[in-house]
Amino acid sequence: MPDPHAALPFSAAVHPQARPAARLTWDSREASPKVAFVALPGEKMHGNRFVEAALEAGAPFVLTDLDVPRAVRVDDAQAALFAWARAERARNPLVVGITGSAGKTTAKAYAAAALGAHFMPVYNTPPAIACFLIEYGASPRPLVVEMGIDRLGEMAELVDLVRPDVGVVTSIGPAHLEQLGSIENIAREKGVLLERVRGLVGAQAAPFYADRPGVESYGFGNVTHAGQELSITPQGVTFTFGGQTVSLPLAARVQAEAAVLGLVLAQRAGLNVAEAAGRLGEVSVPGGRYRVHGGRFTVIDDAYNASPVAVSAALNALHALPGRRISVLGRMLELGETERELHAAVGREARACADLTFGVGAFAAELGERAHASVPELLTDLLSEVRDGDVVLVKASRGISWTPERRAQEGVGLDVVVDALLRHRDADGRPG
Incomplete structure (x- = not known):
């Protein structure tokens, strides 16, 4: 208090x-x-x-x-707030900092569950982090802090504030390119979190830090800490780790990788891995972050935000599911001068992973075969098309870009599409 x-x-x-x-x-x-x-x-x-x-x-x-x-x-x-936060953080025995181009919030949720930790809410600005540290720093429970950046030099400032014992990079990809400039800059900037602490990186990010001494990887396949026997079904995923079977309802590979991270952290913290695995099955991530709504057709609500690496992960998860697969994609923000090429690349992947592809807003034609200028036009087409047994993925950037020179750019806000699909699905009275 x-x-x-x-x-x-x-x-x-x-x-x-x-x-x-x-x-x-x-x-x-x-x-x-x-x-x-x-x-x-x-x-x-x-x-x-x-x-x-x-x-x-x-x-x-x-x-x-x-x-x-x-x-x-x-x-x-502001200086007083940050000084207070540093002092309270110093009273905590274990602080985990998590960053990445995609998957930060998911990794945070699973890491916190495995550790029994306090964790940052969705809003992850420096003032929000400082307030969190002041509120929970003195707790005997570990802390898990999400550390997002959108400009060069910002990670060093956050590390000075959070001073994590463990640094995690979930993924590296084109995000906030308007400010960060290149993939190489993104990897370098996020890699600041791995300096002078125990570093863990997701399988997708591992190649960017292959020459970094002491950095370990997690996930599935050729990584330092690997889950085994991964099985993905419409009902969720199962895998084993350290002799424990882990079941995650309504989840996909991204959630499974985050769960492996949580178990690695729990194991290194000396916690009971079986108990940590049990807590992972109860994780609930915020709306808009790969939340699966089952029913006569399935809606995957991943509409909170989007970057090329995040959309790719969602499309691969969609491709692994049975049924007619439909992707509904909108604009990804803050991609700089290469945004058209990046949207086109995502669109090609969508066409390879989905049976039917919709695009909306700017770059709609690049993102989907059925392109629409506005959400109302999209909904008219989509709701007339979707049928029982389909699996519909909805993903785009939402809100606006806060870059001063690009302030007018608007995300599509496809959460309204998710709501409309769920109402349409349940319109006949059958439970979803």
Whole structure:
């Protein structure tokens, strides 16, 4: 529990009415009698503009340079937040940092389950990581932190904040190319996480770090830590590791690889591997990240985000399933000058893995044989086509690109397509 009256690793004037909080937020709309507010600088305005609103909402304290009630008054709120986070993180016995061009959130969920750890929520910006470390750093349970980057130099900053004991790179591929420039830059930047710690890399990323001493690989096949006897069915996957059979309902190879990572971490932490394997079968990843909805036809909701390596993994998972396979793909953001070529390559893979391919939005023709300019047009065609026994994969980038010079670029937001498919599937009253 963040306590402003405890010893702080920075100089602060603590108002006598300030009190401990359950957690911190930099979004004043989340402030409440249990949630304290951190007034951080933003792109357009400073969090100080919302201090009064946070206090009115009952925030136990506010971290700010303003002289207001319940203030923890500092010269620089962001520097103080990060210093506090480092101090709390230092109290934890095991911190795992996870990065990668795709699969970070899935790996985080399975690693945390195997370790019985606290883990980062979906939002993984530096302030979010800092708040997480302050809230959970002193816990005896391990911490699993997702460390996403979109510019050069950012991983070094995150490593300085998180100071992980174990660094994990799930995959390497073209993502955030507008800022990172090349695959080589991406591998180098993410590889900063592997320096001076125990490093683990997924099978897909392993070739990028083959000459890195001490870095071990995990997954299936020719890797340091390999799962065995992998079986993939529409009901899920099973495999063995260290003599233990692992069953993951409604999962695919990506989830199985993440589960192997979790078991490697649990084994090295001295935990009971059988108990860790049991916890893996109960993992539930957030919506939009390869969530399988069964029924008279199957919908694979992987619509949260997309990059070429992530779409490739999803298409390969689709190809392994029985039934008529349908891919519904939308634009991938922040791919730089080669975006048309990258979309075309993904489209060729879709045509090889799926029986029927749909594309929507920019580069729709590259992504699918049945191309549509907008989601409403897509839905009219798709809903008239889908039938019992089909397996439909839905994947695209959502939201907008936050690159200043490309701010107008919009993702497709195919979560609405998933919702429409599920309503259509259940329209006859049969349970899904």
